[in-house]
Amino acid sequence: MISEKEHSVKLAEARSYLMERVTTMPELGVILGSGLGAFADLIEEEIVIPYKEIPHFPISTVEGHAGQMVFGTVDGRKVVVMQGRFHFYEGYAMQEVTFPIRVMQVLGVKGLIVTNAAGGINAAFHPGDLILIKDHINLMGDNPLRGANLSSLGPRFPDLSDGYNLEWRQKALEIARELGIKPQEGVYAAMSGPNYETPAEIRYLRTIGADMVGMSTVPEVLVANHAGMRVLGISCVTNMAAGILPQKLSHVEVMETANRIEKQFVRFVQGLVREL
Template identity: 55%
Template sequence: MNEFFTRAQSEGAAAIIQNRSRYQPTVGLILGSGLSSLGDAIQYPDIIPYREIPHWPVSTVHGHSGRLLLGNLEGQQVLVMQGRAHFYEGYSMSHLTLPVRVMNILGIKTLLVTNAAGGINAGFQVGDLMLIRDQLNFPGMAGHNPLRGPNDDSAGPRFPDMSEPYDGALRAMAHQVARTAGFTLQEGVYACVAGPNYESPAELRFLRLAGADAVGMSTAPEVLVARHAGMRVLGISTITNMVNLDPLNAAGVSHEEVLAVGSSVIPRLVRLIHGVLSQL
């Protein structure tokens, strides 16, 4: 399995997508665990299974459909990833973020990313939607950075600025959409860890001290590559469980629980995403 992927490989994948779709998307959407049905609202979609796109990472995790949908949604031409690959599945960071590089080549300027996350902030509840304000990319800080290796100068600079990984104007727009729809959004810092194990109580206490409000196993690498390419990013975490920081009273969490809660919040998430897309 390759560690680094070249511009030519990304262009090859982009060419396949262009040849098999009628659309020229400007908005990308990555759907996390249990959220793939969000793509059902796309009108007249062109559907491409991941396995039919050269070099595209294919998820092995239940709850990730593994299809690319292109079509119209709220007046926007969109590209929707029904499921994503993860570092813990054995992909290099360069490989699992290749879809974002392909999006950039296709002309996508705005990226909406969703994920399922454990809530660390005691003010959160299961089923909350959290807009991501900032991120802690622990794999990247430990050397597993998707920008490691030769820089693609045509995509972005060698040393990209990450002072605002998530777009403030898009967050403000999302808050307004939620208020109009009659629900509220949380906002906070998302911690990305490598997985696949869920975190120990000691690790969770460390994440809380580091300023994390929620924790998951994705998103940060994709956002880093998107910002390197100059995309605007809106990140939304579904709080699927509240973590327990007490080792004497710790309750376990299962992937099935994550999928079930993810499915239950889809109506609100659909309204939120539709509302944001309608205002872009």
């Protein structure tokens, strides 16, 4: 676990590198999950920077993650989009997983839209559904805020009672209705992975109130809230979780479902960027 001083130095170096290459600083960040990277095609005046070129950035190793930051505008809104994220199961420490959120913070980003591919636990959900995250359950066994508090970046004990901003969720539900998308909300449970959950684990998650399950998002949301950002979360249900249906689970199915709803997803996120 790195010290506050070391973390500050790394942030300063990453920020300096990006500010030399980006002419317009973003106000909104977007993280695109597995198979959901097509939204970045909407960005105008784009500046594409591969993760491997940014000081101290990890490298995304998962299929369906392009591994780059894209700066520019969408419908006049200044954004930075992450095409691909980092996961705890890839072997990175939580502070590494969430380092891009800290970089967004020091660049001046005030709000974050975070998306993911998730397994459906709630029987009312179906593959291809877009679900707004209203709350989460952290079962990853770690927390990116553990250790010395980065006091210059946020409080020791951040409040998560509005971790997924209510005002933004209400606007997002309205936008969903306008686009003909069934407005739905749910609780996201985060597991460490990389294996898919067992049927017994899914029964447990359902019992404690989870509607979707995945292996990401929560660390980023914790750091974004610590940083004082507003957050909106969207899960794309790409498959039903283990034991819900008599089927085997695979990343291929996740990618196929994400590709199938790609156009709808892009229109939804575009509307969010324009209105939030």
